[in-house]
Amino acid sequence: MMQEIILQNLPALLLAVPMLGAFATPLIGRAGGGARNLWTVAVMLATLAIAIVLTAQVLSSGTVVYTFGAGAADLTVPADSGGIPVRIIFTVDAMGAFMTLSASIVGLGVMLYSLSSASRSTGQNGYYALLLLLVVGILGMVCTGDMFNFFVFLEINSLAGAALVAYRVDKGVAVEGGLKYAVLSTLGGLLVLFAIALLYGQYDALNIAVLASRIQFTPLDQIALVMLLVALAMKAGAVPMHFWTPDAYSMAPSAITALLVVASQASLYGVFRVVFTLYGLTLNYVTIGWIIIILGVLSMFVGVTMAIPQKDVKRLMAYHAVSQTGYMLLGVGVGLAVLGNPQLLDSYGVIAMEGGIFHIINHAMYKGLLFLTAGAIFYRTGTRNLNQLGGLGHSMKWTMVFFIIGALAIAGIPPFNGFASKLMIYESVFLFNPLLAIIAMVVSILTLASFVKVFHSIFMGPRLPEYAEVREAPTPMLIGMGLLSLLVVLFGIFPQEVVDILITPAASALIDQGGYIASVLGGA
Amino acid sequence: MFFNLPFIVAALLVILGIITMLIKRNLIKMIMGLSLVEAGVNLLLVSLGYRAGGIAPIFTNAPAGVMVMPTVQAMTLTNIVIGIATTALLLSFVMVIYRMYGTANANKVRKLRG
Numbered sequence: 233m234m235q236e237i238i239l240q241n242l243p244a245l246l247l248a249v250p251m252l253g254a255f256a257t258p259l260i261g262r263a264g265g266g267a268r269n270l271w272t273v274a275v276m277l278a279t280l281a282i283a284i285v286l287t288a289q290v291l292s293s294g295t296v297v298y299t300f301g302a303g304a305a306d307l308t309v310p311a312d313s314g315g316i317p318v319r320i321i322f323t324v325d326a327m328g329a330f331m332t333l334s335a336s337i338v339g340l341g342v343m344l345y346s347l348s349s350a351s352r353s354t355g356q357n358g359y360y361a362l363l364l365l366l367v368v369g370i371l372g373m374v375c376t377g378d379m380f381n382f383f384v385f386l387e388i389n390s391l392a393g394a395a396l397v398a399y400r401v402d403k404g405v406a407v408e409g410g411l412k413y414a415v416l417s418t419l420g421g422l423l424v425l426f427a428i429a430l431l432y433g434q435y436d437a438l439n440i441a442v443l444a445s446r447i448q449f450t451p452l453d454q455i456a457l458v459m460l461l462v463a464l465a466m467k468a469g470a471v472p473m474h475f476w477t478p479d480a481y482s483m484a485p486s487a488i489t490a491l492l493v494v495a496s497q498a499s500l501y502g503v504f505r506v507v508f509t510l511y512g513l514t515l516n517y518v519t520i521g522w523i524i525i526i527l528g529v530l531s532m533f534v535g536v537t538m539a540i541p542q543k544d545v546k547r548l549m550a551y552h553a554v555s556q557t558g559y560m561l562l563g564v565g566v567g568l569a570v571l572g573n574p575q576l577l578d579s580y581g582v583i584a585m586e587g588g589i590f591h592i593i594n595h596a597m598y599k600g601l602l603f604l605t606a607g608a609i610f611y612r613t614g615t616r617n618l619n620q621l622g623g624l625g626h627s628m629k630w631t632m633v634f635f636i637i638g639a640l641a642i643a644g645i646p647p648f649n650g651f652a653s654k655l656m657i658y659e660s661v662f663l664f665n666p667l668l669a670i671i672a673m674v675v676s677i678l679t680l681a682s683f684v685k686v687f688h689s690i691f692m693g694p695r696l697p698e699y700a701e702v703r704e705a706p707t708p709m710l711i712g713m714g715l716l717s718l719l720v721v722l723f724g725i726f727p728q729e730v731v732d733i734l735i736t737p738a739a740s741a742l743i744d745q746g747g748y749i750a751s752v753l754g755g756a
Numbered sequence: 757m758f759f760n761l762p763f764i765v766a767a768l769l770v771i772l773g774i775i776t777m778l779i780k781r782n783l784i785k786m787i788m789g790l791s792l793v794e795a796g797v798n799l800l801l802v803s804l805g806y807r808a809g810g811i812a813p814i815f816t817n818a819p820a821g822v823m824v825m826p827t828v829q830a831m832t833l834t835n836i837v838i839g840i841a842t843t844a845l846l847l848s849f850v851m852v853i854y855r856m857y858g859t860a861n862a863n864k865v866r867k868l869r870g
Binding site (some may be wrong): 240318380384387391394396398401403404405407408410411414415418419422426427429432438 | 841
């Protein structure tokens, strides 16, 4: 009985559990730090379990639809509503399920890591509450099937993220980063709402499926599309709207940075959802596809060239995050550019999209891992400056191993997961336009060069006198990093299995606009 | 023309707010610009929801007539609440910055660069 109720309400529970957890955290924190830590980890484990079961359900029996407040969860269009879904509906298709899974895995790693990294700080109750709220924002964005609901979760995501960036005031510098992030994401959020208002004014609907079935691509729709794309690409950290990323990523506590990467990817998911599901074939897919490709190539190139001269290790990694986002945009952009041509779509478009989507989860894993290693180094040495660090390979062996795994994965070296997704992007993009594939490869080489430099300056060289006392990172940190690096290696060794199980359904769910509409409106 | 007036005003408010954010160097004034953008979006939402001759969807003692679905009004309320939370968070950031840096001028609040 209990089991049945849980299985029927998975999409609601996916959000309710971490949200309840977030608001109960300060109360439970009064009972003591140990109880609170136990509680937050338990909540995160439960969320991950729900995400796994939900993903399994979506993959085995197709898109899961959940109508809030209706008599039955699949009663999307009530009989007396005149054929309009009036309620808030969650539509979890394979793409959404994939994003939930990736977000909750990183969330768990971050939570375990925080047990140590935040243990010496004050205000931990608020920290964990905001962390869980950030997870709620991310999960909500990728599960919802309602435009306005998407905006609300986008705001939860932005506010919790900005508050966490500024959480360690750090003589005001962290607050400066947080302010920048908050102002830009709020402006972005308002642009999204403006676009939603334009769509609602024309089609009298907020549900994505209903909008998608009615959309005409009028001039107003084009304005709405531009607003949605600009705002969401800014939140995803694509060049030329990337300037907040290094500030926010470098000033946030390291565990939070790993989660902010996932938060940006939720916005990236928003971009894909808007162009593929909401507009689909009505928009001028060749032009929009090329715009996304150019954004991607610019992000790749500008990100990596800005990363090379950086002295602050987290700032450097933040620019690499911008650069890697470019790969996802490139892969999916190529898929969009050939969306109307089934032959080209079959020959390389789908593979390019799968590469881009596969890169999302891979990036979340290895970039999260890299930020966590940077955090462990900062935790033990108290500096992030590459010129001051050195010789840590003697004392922090495990951290060094994890760093090597992350660095090789981001540079696309086999047998790590970055190689698997980048290879799919290279092969398919080469068929589309050889020049783009060559740029992508050059960027990978530059990435490798940059990380060799970082590795050398942090870990190599003689043991420095000022770091004689430095020991290995504490065990919970190592478990958090170990969890992510295990996945990095597993995904790298068995890429075909991951692609078959998770990525191919996600890519086809994005392409299949009709299926998305039918899952909500039923029938045709 | 007159019918479109609320939409034009809403768009103007948004543009005015963005310009304010770009040209003002005081952080508080930049946040005021953000609030203007928000007001513009709210005005757009509310004016979309206006239907001439419609009545509010309150069933108790309702007069005869066509009821208006209050979706956009609900959206506006939600956005106002979100806006309050955002503004409070932003202003508290500015307070901390002022306490730490001794200024709220965006040209001087620049420790992060490169």
